[in-house]
Amino acid sequence: MALIAIIDDDPDILDASSLVLKSKGFDVVTATNPVDGYDIVTKRNPNLIILDVMMDEPDDGFFLAQKFRKNGITTPILMYTSVSKAIGLEFGKSDMVPVDDFVEKPISPEELVKKVESLLQKK
Amino acid sequence: MNETKGKILVVDDEKGLRIGTQRLLEDENFTVDTAENGEQGISLGVASDYDLAIIDLKMPDVDGLEVLKQIKSVHPNTICFIATAYASYETAIESTRLGAYGYIPKPFTPDELIYQVEQGFRQRQLVVESELLKKERDENLIEIASEKSRLNTIIKAISDGVLVINRIGELVYFNTAALKYFDLDSLSIGDSALIHLPAPIVEIIKKIYSPDQALQKTYSIQLELKSNNELFVESTCTPILQNDKSIAGVVVVIKNITEFKKIELIKSQFVSMVAHELKTPMAAVQGFLNIILDDSISIPYDTQRDYLVRSVIRLKSLTDLVNDLLDISRMELKTKQREITEIKLDEIVQSVSQMLELELKKKGVTLITHYEEPIPTIKADANEINRIFTNLISNAIKYNKDKGKIDISISHSGSYAVIQISDSGIGMKTEEKNRLFQEFYRAKNEKTRGISGTGLGLSIVKKIVESYYGKIEVESEYGSGTTFIIHFPINTN
Incomplete structure (x- = not known):
């Protein structure tokens, strides 16, 4: 079964997402900051990365995504966003934001699973 | 006697005619002076401004034309008649040239004389009136001119840029501030304004000049003239309407709004953080x-x-x-009404530590107090001071080690009460210390994981302290503890 890495600094979000994905049979590894996140991805080589847009800094999710791509890691990335719509910030996939899809928080289990499965199938 | 109509000078060397004329005119309610020769005529006619003068042409001493000339040179508005029995074409021309109003041939009947005099008098009234009007107008013009220069000085001095552009896009007026905003060394009246102004302003001016009347209104736009928020201006373009509603030109006013923009940015950053x-x-x-x-x-x-x-x-x-x-x-x-009372700092410390007793016990943290006698009292709102101590002591517990220590000391320094709250906790790195009082900043590292907070507590403490003209400082060493030092004025009202 596919391995999914979730990188988010909110333990509640990590636990909830892990539970949803595990209940659908996925294996899950987690990290709560960009440094550990990079670490688990290089060590465990997951099939999909779920990445929060904002951890310590408002944009460190973007930077981590850029770092993966720069270092040749092409694993699909699903980005968790939270406030983008609330503050009128709309962003899409681009060179600046090298991710494959977005999920708006709060997480709906159904939407999360759908997006995860569709990204895994594409690969 | 009726009110006098006007003052007339009669100059004639023939006594009968002089007195007859005088009587006739006095009956018509004129005031009449008489002169019996040319010399006397000149001295009287020059000394006062007569409405009319009737001057005999032929006199033994001085010629009537000379009398006319002298009077006219001093009082150009005195209406003069030349009376003569020897009317000739030449003298008529010469007397008119010298400014005579009319020619009275001798002998004359009373009616003829009165008719001429009445005519002359009406002329005098017209001349006097127009003279008055002219004087008034000259005075007004001086006023307008000084008003104009005053306005000019004002417009030149204001910090807003002002430009006036006419129908064909030429610059009609500008002040120095306008040059500064558009980074232009020089501009001349008559230059094409449209090539010097930023494109968005030019577009608006074109819109105002368009034949569509619905577009002929005032427009305001904000422009970033220098990037990185260095210079933001608001440009307001207003049509100058003529009486027939056609447009004579456009006034462009440029206002520096850089500071407003900075505040706006801080506000929107705050909103997105919230x-x-x-x-x-x-x-x-x-x-x-x-x-x-x-x-x-x-x-x-x-x-x-x-x-x-x-x-x-x-x-x-x-x-x-x-x-x-x-x-x-x-x-x-500042909507909160403050209730200023005398506050004994030791009592506040005691009540706050009682409130936090459970947290202290949970973590096994000991709280030790040191008070310097006499214990300072301050004048402030008890709720706000309570808030300061609650936030700082609860932080000292949260970020402490298990079984750690908190030292609270209260002393004096000049007119300030000095409050020190030290913990034996995890301490801070320099970059964390620098951002400590920022709203929503919370130090995030392996040691702070699991500690909850809003990220607003210290920002609130700082706001309260500073609102009483106090000061808060922090000293910290990563791994060994943090001390907050507050200087609070004792004589705050």
């Missing part, structure tokens, strides 16, 4: 509830309960956050 901070706990709670409600996911009862407990904790933090935000907004709007 939005994020509010949404984060809500998203966590909603995520948990979505999972619990999802029938396709089976969760053991204990996990469900754990999620609900965690949801309640997140909601509690959300409530704390909203309360802190309300406090900040009340402080900034």
Whole structure:
């Protein structure tokens, strides 16, 4: 079964997402900051990365995504966003934001699973 | 006697004619002076401004034309008649050239004389009136000219840029501030304004000049003239309407709004931070509830309960956050009515540490106080001072080591009470210390994981202290503890 890495600094979000994905049979590894996140991805080589847009800094999710791509890691990335719509910030996939899809928080289990499965199938 | 109509000088060397004329005119209510020769005529006619003068042409001493000339040179508005029995074409021309109004041939009948005099008198009235008007107009012009230069000085001195552009796009007026905003060394009246102005302003001017009347109105736009928020201006373009509603030109006023923009940016950054901070706990709670409600996911009862407990904790933090935000907004709007009382600092410390007793016990932290006698009292709102101590002492507990220590000392220094709160906790790195009082800043490292807070507590403390003209400082060493030092004025009213 596919391995999914979730990188988010909110333990509640990590636990909830892990539970949803595990209940659908996925294996899950987690990290709560960009440094550990990079670490688990290089060590465990997951099939999909779920990445929060904002951890310590408002944009460190973007930077981590850029770092993966720069270092040749092409694993699909699903980005968790939270406030983008609330503050009128709309962003899409681009060179600046090298991710494959977005999920708006709060997480709906159904939407999360759908997006995860569709990204895994594409690969 | 009726009011006099006017003053007439009669110059004639023939006594009978002189007196007859005088009597005749006096009957018509004129005031009449007489001169019996040319010399006397000149001296009288020059000495006062007669309305009319009737001058005999042929006199033994001085010629009538000379008398006319002399009087006219001093009083050009005296209406003069030349009376003569020897009317000739030449003298007529010469007397007119010298400014005579009319020619009275001798002998004349009373009616003829009166008719001429009345004519002359009306002329005199017209001349006097127009002279008055002219004087008035000259005075007004001087006033307008000085008003104009005053306005000019004002417009030149104001910091807003002002440009006036005519129908064909030429510059009609500008002040130095306008040059400065558009970074131009020089401009001349008559230059094409449109090639010197930023494109968005030119577009508006073209719109105002368009034949569509609906577009002929005032427009305002904001322009970033220098990037990185260095220079922001608001440009207002207003049509100058003529009486027939056609447009004579456009006034462009350029106002520097850089400072407003900076405040706006800070405000919108604050709003987005608040939005994020509010949404984060809500998203966590909603995520948990979505999972619990999802029938396709089976969760053991204990996990469900754990999620609900965690949801309640997140909601509690959300409530704390909203309360802190309300406090900040009340402080900034100054809507909160302060109740200033005398506060004994040791009593506040005691009541706050009692309130936090449970937290102290949970972590096994000891609190030690040192008071310098006499213990300073301050004048302030008890709730606000309570808030300062609650936030600082609860931080000292939260960021302390298990079984750590908190030292609180209160002393004097000049007109300040000095409050020091030290903990034996995790301390701070320099970059964390620098951002400590920023709203929503919370030090995030391996040691702070699991410590909750709104990120507003210290920002509130700082706001309160500074609102009483006090000062707060922090000393810290990473790994060994942090000390907050507050200087609070003792004589605050």
